[in-house]
Amino acid sequence: MEEKTNALLKASPEQVLYAKVLEWGMYLGLLILFITFGLYTLGIIDPYIPLDKISNYWSYNVHEYLEHAGITAGWAWLGMLKYGDFINFIGVAILAGVTIFCYASIVPTLLKSKDIAYAIMAVLEVIILGAAASGILAVGH
Amino acid sequence: MQHLNSGGNMRINTNLWVMVFIGLFSLAIMVTPVFAGASAEAAVEAAADGHVWWFWPLVLFIVTFIMGIFAVLGGVGGGVLFVPIISGFFPFHLDFVRGTGLLVALSGALAAGPGLLKMNLASLRLAIPVALIASTCAIIGAMIGLALPTNIVQIALGATILGICVLMLTAKKSTVPDVPQADRLSSALRICGVYQEASTGEIIDWKIHRTPLGLGLFILIGIMAGMFGLGAGWANVPVLNLLMGAPLKISVATSKFLLSITDTSAAWIYMNKGCVIPMMVVPSLVGIMLGSFVGVRLLKIAKPTIIRWMVIAILAFAGIKALSKGLGF
Numbered sequence: 001m002e003e004k005t006n007a008l009l010k011a012s013p014e015q016v017l018y019a020k021v022l023e024w025g026m027y028l029g030l031l032i033l034f035i036t037f038g039l040y041t042l043g044i045i046d047p048y049i050p051l052d053k054i055s056n057y058w059s060y061n062v063h064e065y066l067e068h069a070g071i072t073a074g075w076a077w078l079g080m081l082k083y084g085d086f087i088n089f090i091g092v093a094i095l096a097g098v099t100i101f102c103y104a105s106i107v108p109t110l111l112k113s114k115d116i117a118y119a120i121m122a123v124l125e126v127i128i129l130g131a132a133a134s135g136i137l138a139v140g141h
Numbered sequence: 142m143q144h145l146n147s148g149g150n151m152r153i154n155t156n157l158w159v160m161v162f163i164g165l166f167s168l169a170i171m172v173t174p175v176f177a178g179a180s181a182e183a184a185v186e187a188a189a190d191g192h193v194w195w196f197w198p199l200v201l202f203i204v205t206f207i208m209g210i211f212a213v214l215g216g217v218g219g220g221v222l223f224v225p226i227i228s229g230f231f232p233f234h235l236d237f238v239r240g241t242g243l244l245v246a247l248s249g250a251l252a253a254g255p256g257l258l259k260m261n262l263a264s265l266r267l268a269i270p271v272a273l274i275a276s277t278c279a280i281i282g283a284m285i286g287l288a289l290p291t292n293i294v295q296i297a298l299g300a301t302i303l304g305i306c307v308l309m310l311t312a313k314k315s316t317v318p319d320v321p322q323a324d325r326l327s328s329a330l331r332i333c334g335v336y337q338e339a340s341t342g343e344i345i346d347w348k349i350h351r352t353p354l355g356l357g358l359f360i361l362i363g364i365m366a367g368m369f370g371l372g373a374g375w376a377n378v379p380v381l382n383l384l385m386g387a388p389l390k391i392s393v394a395t396s397k398f399l400l401s402i403t404d405t406s407a408a409w410i411y412m413n414k415g416c417v418i419p420m421m422v423v424p425s426l427v428g429i430m431l432g433s434f435v436g437v438r439l440l441k442i443a444k445p446t447i448i449r450w451m452v453i454a455i456l457a458f459a460g461i462k463a464l465s466k467g468l469g470f
Contacts (some may be wrong), residue, residue, distance in 0.1 A: 009261060009335055009336065009337055009344070010261060011258060011259055011260075011261040011265075012265065012266075014265065015258050015259075015261070015264075015265040016258070016259060018258060018265060019254070019255040019256075019258035019259045020255070022251065022254050022255050022258070022401070023255035025251075026248075026251040026252060026254075026255070029251075030248075033423060033426070034423075034427075037419065037423045040419065041195075051194045051195075051420075052193075052194040053194075054194060054418070054420050055192070055194060055197060055232070057418075058232065058233045058234060058237055058418055058420075058421065059232050059233065059234055060234055061234050061235075061236050061291060062234070062236040062237070062287075062414055062415050062416045065234075065236075065237075065415065066415050071415060073413060073414055073415035074413045074415075075413070085419055085420070088419035088422070088423065089412075089417070089419070092244065092412065092417060092419070092422060093412075095244070095247065095248060095251060096244070096247065096405055096408050096409055096412060097405075098251065099401055099402050099405040100405075106265075117329075117330060118266070118269055118330075121269050121270060121273050122269065124273060125269070125272065125273055125276065125402070128273070128276055128277055128280070128406060129276065129402075129405055129406055129409070131280075132280050132405075132406045132407075132409035132410055132413075133409045133413075135409075135413040137280060137284065137410060137413075
């Protein structure tokens with residue numbers, strides 16, 4: 001009886017797996033973000049927008065900001081990784097994207113335990129988060 | 142929420158020192174123009190608003206650090222403090238404040254989520270169906286929020302913040318709600334669990350009810366989270382705890398974990414729109430996380446009730462400011 005209770009108190013295998021992937025992704029994203037921010041603010045990699053000019057832009061709305069700064073939204077930052085400000089997007093993307101990997105990682109475990117409903121929900125979540133990340137859901141002012 | 146982490150004192154100590162080091166390192170970068178690599182002239186050259194380039198990031202770091210402490214002591218998420226306060230008192234446009242706010246709330250959830258899942262206080266089975274609805278609607282909310290004129294969003298944000306203040310003043314909590322019977326949907330999905338109350342050693346079996354109604358409310362919660370860039374903990378916990386009947390600790394922990402999914406979906410919409418400026422995001426992120434760690438340590442000696450009243454007062458002031466900004470006063 002005590003063994004059964006102890007077993008129930010423990011997190012399920014998919015929950016533990018999700019937690020591990022989340023933890024690794026979080027630390028990786030934070031580490032990269034701190035390194036790239038250091039490279040940016042220490043001037044080791046030149047920024048696209050000079051440090052002393054950035055405050056000229058953050059009071060604009062996003063549309064005006066992109067226009068005045070000459071920046072393309074979406075995944076265009078991948079083509080601007082030579083600039084100190086844009087390399088920070090690597091860490092941000094990892095932090096924002098780790099949840100997608102967490103969901104994807106638990107699908108096999110859910111299928112193995114024949115938890116079809118939750119496997120379907122996990123796949124749907126991957127699709128939804130992937131659509132958000134892809135940039136196909138565009139909006140504008 | 143904070144006392145849920147008390148079992149990992151070694152981990153808290155290690156993480157605290159890591160974060161203190163990172164925070165001091167970040168602070169050193171921001172306060173030392175000589176180290177900034179910019180020329181001496183550029184380092185002291187005033188920007189258009191008359192301040193040196195590192196002034197606002199530094200102030201942002203300090204303010205979010207204090208915010209992180211207050212958030213823990215006041216029992217609120219950092220996200221719900223960030224957007225109204227930063228948009229009300231800083232020169233940043235609301236678009237960037239919302240994008241940063243979502244990333245700040247997301248980071249807090251990412252930091253807390255693994256521990257809460259491993260301790261089986263956050264329930265993945267409860268979170269997955271809720272998150273599916275909330276994250277989808279957060280995308281819709283983000284799209285609506287970015288499409289609406291800024292003054293309309295400011296007015297709606299102000300009204301929402303004032304509503305949150307009312308909720309914080311009036312909402313009760315139920316440590317272990319009485320759930321006579323699990324409903325059909327939660328039974329079919331096997332949303333239930335067992336946890337051990339640390340303070341008493343009692344083993345508590347929990348189940349939920351009113352699942353369809355609860356899931357329906359998460360539609361609204363998701364939309365608001367996405368529209369305003371707020372973390373949704375202020376709404377998640379009452380719905381999970383008071384409506385659906387999950388024990389308070391399970392509700393708080395699952396809510397915190399839920400934010401990592403809900404905010405992810407909305408954050409991508411804002412990111413792909415261009416609403417992320419690293420010089421705002423990183424100081425805010427570091428400030429809130431460092432403040433949260435310090436807040437956990439201070440919780441033992443602080444009087445949470447007084448702090449909670451202060452948080453409500455600050456939020457009310459920020460809500461009125463957002464309303465007045467939106468109305469053009």
